[in-house]
Amino acid sequence: MNKQIGRIAVSFIVMLVALAVNLSFIQVVGADSIDNRAGNRRNLLREYSRERGAILVAGSPIASSIATNDTLTHLRAYVDGPAYAPVTGFYSFLYGATGIERAENPVLSGSADTLVIDRLQQLFAGRKPRGGAVALTLSPHAQQAAWKALRGRTGAVVAIEPSTGRLLAVVSSPSFDPNTLSSHDAIGIKKAYADYLADPEQPMLNRALARTYPPGSTFKLVTAAAALATGKFTADTVIPGPKTYRLPLTTKDLNNWSKSACGPGGKVTLARALAVSCNTAFAWLGNEVGADALQAQARAFGFDFAAKVPMTAAISRFPGDPDEPQTALSAIGQFDVRATALQMAQVGAGIANGGVVMAPHLVQEVLGPDLSVLTRAKPRALSTAMTAANARTLLEMMEGVVARGTGGNARISGVRVAGKTGTAQTQPGTPPHAWFVGIAPVENPQVAVAVVIENGGGSAEVSGNRLAAPVAQAVMKAVLAKK
Amino acid sequence: MAEQTAAAVAGRGNPRNRELWLLVVAVLIVAAGLANVDLTVSGAVSAISIRISITIAAAALAAHVAVRLRAANADPLLLPLAVLLTGIGTTVIHRLDLADELRAVSRGEPVPTAKAGAQATWFVVGAAAMALTIIAVRDHRRIQRYPWTLTLLGLVLVLAPLVPGLGRTIRGATLWVSIAGLSFQPAEVAKVVLTIGFASYLSRHGRALGALRARVLGIPFPRPRDLGPLLTVWALSLSVLILQRDLGTSLLFFGVFVVLLYIATEQRSWPLIGLLLFSAGATVAWSMFAHVQVRVALWLDPFTGDGTSQVALGLYGLANGGLFGAGLGGGYPQLVPFAESDFIFASLGEELGLVGCIAVLLVYAVLVSRGLKVANTVRDRFGLLLAAGIATVIALQTFVVLGGVTRLIPLTGLTTPFLSSGGSSLVANFIMVGLLIRMSHAARTPAAATGSVAYADIAAPRHDTGQPTQIIELPTAEPRR
Numbered sequence: 001m002n003k004q005i006g007r008i009a010v011s012f013i014v015m016l017v018a019l020a021v022n023l024s025f026i027q028v029v030g031a032d033s034i035d036n037r038a039g040n041r042r043n044l045l046r047e048y049s050r051e052r053g054a055i056l057v058a059g060s061p062i063a064s065s066i067a068t069n070d071t072l073t074h075l076r077a078y079v080d081g082p083a084y085a086p087v088t089g090f091y092s093f094l095y096g097a098t099g100i101e102r103a104e105n106p107v108l109s110g111s112a113d114t115l116v117i118d119r120l121q122q123l124f125a126g127r128k129p130r131g132g133a134v135a136l137t138l139s140p141h142a143q144q145a146a147w148k149a150l151r152g153r154t155g156a157v158v159a160i161e162p163s164t165g166r167l168l169a170v171v172s173s174p175s176f177d178p179n180t181l182s183s184h185d186a187i188g189i190k191k192a193y194a195d196y197l198a199d200p201e202q203p204m205l206n207r208a209l210a211r212t213y214p215p216g217s218t219f220k221l222v223t224a225a226a227a228l229a230t231g232k233f234t235a236d237t238v239i240p241g242p243k244t245y246r247l248p249l250t251t252k253d254l255n256n257w258s259k260s261a262c263g264p265g266g267k268v269t270l271a272r273a274l275a276v277s278c279n280t281a282f283a284w285l286g287n288e289v290g291a292d293a294l295q296a297q298a299r300a301f302g303f304d305f306a307a308k309v310p311m312t313a314a315i316s317r318f319p320g321d322p323d324e325p326q327t328a329l330s331a332i333g334q335f336d337v338r339a340t341a342l343q344m345a346q347v348g349a350g351i352a353n354g355g356v357v358m359a360p361h362l363v364q365e366v367l368g369p370d371l372s373v374l375t376r377a378k379p380r381a382l383s384t385a386m387t388a389a390n391a392r393t394l395l396e397m398m399e400g401v402v403a404r405g406t407g408g409n410a411r412i413s414g415v416r417v418a419g420k421t422g423t424a425q426t427q428p429g430t431p432p433h434a435w436f437v438g439i440a441p442v443e444n445p446q447v448a449v450a451v452v453i454e455n456g457g458g459s460a461e462v463s464g465n466r467l468a469a470p471v472a473q474a475v476m477k478a479v480l481a482k483k
Numbered sequence: 484m485a486e487q488t489a490a491a492v493a494g495r496g497n498p499r500n501r502e503l504w505l506l507v508v509a510v511l512i513v514a515a516g517l518a519n520v521d522l523t524v525s526g527a528v529s530a531i532s533i534r535i536s537i538t539i540a541a542a543a544l545a546a547h548v549a550v551r552l553r554a555a556n557a558d559p560l561l562l563p564l565a566v567l568l569t570g571i572g573t574t575v576i577h578r579l580d581l582a583d584e585l586r587a588v589s590r591g592e593p594v595p596t597a598k599a600g601a602q603a604t605w606f607v608v609g610a611a612a613m614a615l616t617i618i619a620v621r622d623h624r625r626i627q628r629y630p631w632t633l634t635l636l637g638l639v640l641v642l643a644p645l646v647p648g649l650g651r652t653i654r655g656a657t658l659w660v661s662i663a664g665l666s667f668q669p670a671e672v673a674k675v676v677l678t679i680g681f682a683s684y685l686s687r688h689g690r691a692l693g694a695l696r697a698r699v700l701g702i703p704f705p706r707p708r709d710l711g712p713l714l715t716v717w718a719l720s721l722s723v724l725i726l727q728r729d730l731g732t733s734l735l736f737f738g739v740f741v742v743l744l745y746i747a748t749e750q751r752s753w754p755l756i757g758l759l760l761f762s763a764g765a766t767v768a769w770s771m772f773a774h775v776q777v778r779v780a781l782w783l784d785p786f787t788g789d790g791t792s793q794v795a796l797g798l799y800g801l802a803n804g805g806l807f808g809a810g811l812g813g814g815y816p817q818l819v820p821f822a823e824s825d826f827i828f829a830s831l832g833e834e835l836g837l838v839g840c841i842a843v844l845l846v847y848a849v850l851v852s853r854g855l856k857v858a859n860t861v862r863d864r865f866g867l868l869l870a871a872g873i874a875t876v877i878a879l880q881t882f883v884v885l886g887g888v889t890r891l892i893p894l895t896g897l898t899t900p901f902l903s904s905g906g907s908s909l910v911a912n913f914i915m916v917g918l919l920i921r922m923s924h925a926a927r928t929p930a931a932a933t934g935s936v937a938y939a940d941i942a943a944p945r946h947d948t949g950q951p952t953q954i955i956e957l958p959t960a961e962p963r964r
Contacts, residue, residue, distance in 0.1 A: 002859055004746040005871055009855050015882045016848050020841055022891045026801045027837040034802035039790025042803050042815050186590070 165358030216424030219333025275405030286331020355386030421464030513570030523812025616917030689747025808836025
């Protein structure tokens, strides 16, 4: 062999080996560290390429992945998108994910630790990796009933199964269609997103979990619970319920909605005061039990605490260190008291469950890709807000609200329904928010529901009954009909 | 024993039959690859894939017939290796076509023109050019008569894109010539012409240049006036770099000349001088040109900024491939810029993995080694230099491109031989394969059988240094391997 050609050949072999060794470093030894760099769009595409697990309600999917022919390979599709949007959230390659799509992403995308066995099986079977499914606690009947009842209004509904904390309905209106944000059409997604953001109705705002409102008279349940807890008050204790209540240290008078005294001679029983939603009686009662006791009672129901359902809900607040007039206003759910619909449903559920507040949750089961159950939610007590006896007392007082008081529109024939209306003033000139907290049936509560309707119109206490109570009634009916 | 072995070798039959079988294997691999892409991406084999497979099979068969008729004794590996590489490239291009189509459809944009069909057509042109080379060049020694003409033609071709109205600047490099709507890269044709020119010149004057008279630091050095040709090529390479901003082409020409100079003169000082000149040129280029500095900076840190430099995007693809690759149709090669041309190796590495990359590297290695084998066995000096030059062009070009894509060296703009989408490069490479086949036939044909006189080295003409004309490689009883 020509000596020079031999040497050239050797140098070519050196070049070949250099390329091969370098490739081994890129493709095998250092592949993971290169792979996980920020500029690598493959990570996102890979998440899309996996068949994302479904979100199930009562066994049927409300969100699922459909195979497509484009580069993202799977399209997220939602059934009844707007009705379930406050729960599912959306899953968008431009705007990320929200709701259950975000909170349960490790399971849905298949990267959760609980799915490690499935991943190994998929690897050995040579199947394409798939995500696990998430089964929700929602009752499709309750959800649909709430969605229909809220249609055309701005507000929210949250329904809880009192004995477990399962969320049966979580609805926010107006809503958005997650299908428009989960499509693969970048321009369409951007337009839809911009439109939703520009909409003054704020359709992407989760009014059930993420927005707090003044709870108004529904907060009287907390004040009543605090009063019962002192041991100095029973349902039949007669308390002052005059036409007006002079706020301590001020010259301002607090009125009743009826512009009259709540009982003969300005005297009224605690039960009657709740039934007619007597502002003067509860304002007085607030200062009688004290701000500290009110705050402790509110916290026992879940105020000042960020619930994870698993999405983190907005924190409901009882104002810190109010003075006497502020305490009086706080006792009737005004001043700086703020509560989510979830929180007020939780108050109802705690009363319905013998005083024990169960942790509210949306995820019933985590399922593997083959729909085998991997984990199942265990009901967990969050706190004991009341004694069983006091809870029973308060529940029966609430029955009086529906049977003989301000909440007549929540009545269901043949069912003992308990409830509390609320009308929360916001700014002067703006119609108040209409509230209703309902429980049914009284003898064995299956559902506690809170309804809030923003700026519902009307200036009287009756607006809670007129607007919110029928929605609560529809949801309770739906839950009970299913049983 | 030796006779038995010889008989056994001879008993393996006609090299053309072996070539035919290897071609069948190559075409089957390509057809299977195309089908694999289709089945993964869309679930059904497409008409275009079938058409490409048939086109490649037919063109390969026609080229094979040309070789059988006119270069019957040639190395049976050369053509199948080139066809295999071209077919693999076309498969990857087809895969990228599908990705582009899906993207366009999902965005509601018009579907871009598919490139794989055009590449198959260019393969037909390349195979025809190869066959024409074999038919037209009946004796390769004839083409060494015009060293200056060819070198000049090569330079004209290289610099043609600089002519106003003719050249087109694409991606910062002025490499294209556009005539009547058809554009091609003259540098690719120039690389063939210049290699022939260099080999012709050096086969005549190589030995004279090899006379070492001077000594620098005890190392024998060429006489200053003998440095002329190397300095000329060096200056021309630098001007290509400066005028056309084309790092790859200038490096390639200079490298080939230095290698051939080394083989022709048999003096080790030439590569040393070449390396020094290259380092000087590279340093000057780096200090003068922003685009060279950018290339070097991205070589040192490809993940700078948001991590989306060309090199980084290519590395993501390779890393995603891992050991066995994502499978044809299973990766995201479309995320890499110029995935079907400069970065086709990243596309290939993503879907075929390290295993596929090494396999393709080995195909190149075998092709280059067969080229060097032709150089080693051909009986004339020009043939030796031309075969070695062609092997070096393929090896260097492959190394410079793949080294750039894999961040072994700074990235330069060159096509990946046989793989990249693009006609000029493919046709030029097939002309080079045709020349190798022609010389291989000459080398493997017993001298007596050619009917010509003994293989006197006609490349040792009147200008030579007075060494006697060599009679090389008289026919022997030993058969060639």
